[in-house]
Amino acid sequence: MTRAGLSVAVIGGGIGGLAAAVSLLHAGFDVEVYEQASALSEVGAGIQISPNGTRILQRLGLAEALAQRGVRPVAVHQRRWDDGRTLQRAPLGETVERTFGAPYYHFHRADLLAAIAGALPARRVHVGHRLVDAVDHGDRVEARFENGTRISRDILIGADGIHSRVRQILFGEDRPRFTGCVAYRGLVPAERLATLNLEVTSNSWMGPGGHFVHYYVAGGRLMNFVAVREEDSWTHESWIDRGDVADALRLFEGWHPCVRAIIGAVDETFKWALFDREPLPRWSVGRMTLLGDSCHAMLPFMGQGAVQSIEDGATLTACLVQAAGDLSAALARYETLRKPRTTRLQEMSRHNKTRFHLPDGVDQQKRDAQAAVAGDRSIAAVGWLYGHDADVLPGAAA
Numbered sequence: 001m002t003r004a005g006l007s008v009a010v011i012g013g014g015i016g017g018l019a020a021a022v023s024l025l026h027a028g029f030d031v032e033v034y035e036q037a038s039a040l041s042e043v044g045a046g047i048q049i050s051p052n053g054t055r056i057l058q059r060l061g062l063a064e065a066l067a068q069r070g071v072r073p074v075a076v077h078q079r080r081w082d083d084g085r086t087l088q089r090a091p092l093g094e095t096v097e098r099t100f101g102a103p104y105y106h107f108h109r110a111d112l113l114a115a116i117a118g119a120l121p122a123r124r125v126h127v128g129h130r131l132v133d134a135v136d137h138g139d140r141v142e143a144r145f146e147n148g149t150r151i152s153r154d155i156l157i158g159a160d161g162i163h164s165r166v167r168q169i170l171f172g173e174d175r176p177r178f179t180g181c182v183a184y185r186g187l188v189p190a191e192r193l194a195t196l197n198l199e200v201t202s203n204s205w206m207g208p209g210g211h212f213v214h215y216y217v218a219g220g221r222l223m224n225f226v227a228v229r230e231e232d233s234w235t236h237e238s239w240i241d242r243g244d245v246a247d248a249l250r251l252f253e254g255w256h257p258c259v260r261a262i263i264g265a266v267d268e269t270f271k272w273a274l275f276d277r278e279p280l281p282r283w284s285v286g287r288m289t290l291l292g293d294s295c296h297a298m299l300p301f302m303g304q305g306a307v308q309s310i311e312d313g314a315t316l317t318a319c320l321v322q323a324a325g326d327l328s329a330a331l332a333r334y335e336t337l338r339k340p341r342t343t344r345l346q347e348m349s350r351h352n353k354t355r356f357h358l359p360d361g362v363d364q365q366k367r368d369a370q371a372a373v374a375g376d377r378s379i380a381a382v383g384w385l386y387g388h389d390a391d392v393l394p395g396a397a398a
């Protein structure tokens with residue numbers, strides 16, 4: 001079967017699904033995306049995309065679209081929650097770009113999604129298509145949507161997020177795990193923070209039971225923040241709730257004036273319960289597989305959930321290109337190549353919950369002393385992560 005003759009259905013038009021579709025299209029596959037919502041959209045918040053993700057998107061022809069929309073932070077800066085003392089400062093900007101051959105960006109999520117979607121012809125994206133069922137007939141997959149549409153494709157990829165229907169079809173019901181963390185997210189017009197003279201850096205403040213992240217997005221016009229606190233339970237039905245700014249300020253009582261000024265300057269904030277999942281034993285069955293949050297949902301404490309979904313799409317494409325007709329073997333290979341890396345990141349993200357939120361005391365002092373001599377964000381420490389080239393399969397010429 002030629003690549004052009006191989007048809008692929010991607011279920012889900014989030015960052016992972018769209019990036020995978022662009023990868024597949026670029027490689028010559030006949031790919032279409034099916035998204036349940038009536039329009040492609042992302043939450044009003046920021047996202048960090050490290051060079052292991054931007055490298056892939058640039059190769060797909062998106063360099064200019066990314067450069068137009070992204071903010072390039074000059075450094076990553078971790079600070080202590082109360083007095084603002086620097087715990088760790090490592091270069092991003094030109095140093096990262098020179099070392100890893102691709103930039104580190106901050107985006108408004110809608111801007112990133114629009115950049116990726118812009119590389120797909122409109123006829124290949126079907127909104128208002130909520131997958132209900134999919135059956136592998138051995139020689140093709142048949143999928144049924146809530147609106148009555150039925151399709152038959154050679155391969156079906158579930159990129160349908162943490163609540164994935166495809167995952168449920170393949171492996172049965174399995175509830176995600178509440179991680180004991182909630183995040184208040186907000187976007188503040190930059191001019192409101194002018195007197196703080198904030199640098200163009202990726203900032204996080206570590207404190208007992210929580211941490212606070214902020215960085216510029218939207219060409220520097222907005223300051224994005226994520227204010228994370230530990231909470232024992234999540235009793236609301238929704239995973240997202242309108243958050244009260246006064247509540248967020250109360251939870252960050254005693255934190256550095258800069259943290260409180262950013263929270264206090266926002267008009268509205270949304271409160272998110274943070275869920276993750278245990279690593280799955282398998283991702284693929286026959287002609288169906290998963291990518292992104294559908295198979296490796298993780299806490300956002302490595303800033304890698306979306307980046308890993310972009311890597312998934314690149315590796316999956318490379319495996320299909322080399323498949324020589326054996327599609328289920330290609331999907332199995334994809335899973336074998338990807339799972340150790342995403343499992344490591346799921347575990348590191350979980351571990352960072354403890355590490356970031358240590359109460360002041362001996363363990364916190366050890367963490368801070370270690371960060372001062374060998375920070376986990378130094379160029380040497382992030383080499384395995386940012387240097388990974390998900391397009392290149394082991395044994396293949398680069």
Ligand SMILES: Cc1cc2nc3c(=O)[nH]c(=O)nc-3n(C[C@H](O)[C@H](O)[C@H](O)COP(=O)(O)OP(=O)(O)OC[C@H]3O[C@@H](n4cnc5c(N)ncnc54)[C@H](O)[C@@H]3O)c2cc1C
Nearest residue numbers: 012014016036048131160161292293300303304305306307
């Ligand atoms: C606070 C926070 C901060 C984060 N920061 C970062 C960061 O800085 N960097 C980073 O890399 N990651 C970050 N992440 C993680 C990142 O947001 C996710 O990992 C990423 O968005 C997952 O993308 P996805 O495409 O796999 O899933 P999703 O974005 O969830 O997309 C799934 C899509 O599938 C659709 N869908 C669902 N069910 C169906 C169905 N039955 N039929 C059809 N369509 C369906 C949905 O409508 C949706 O559009 C963060 C997460 C949080 C919560």
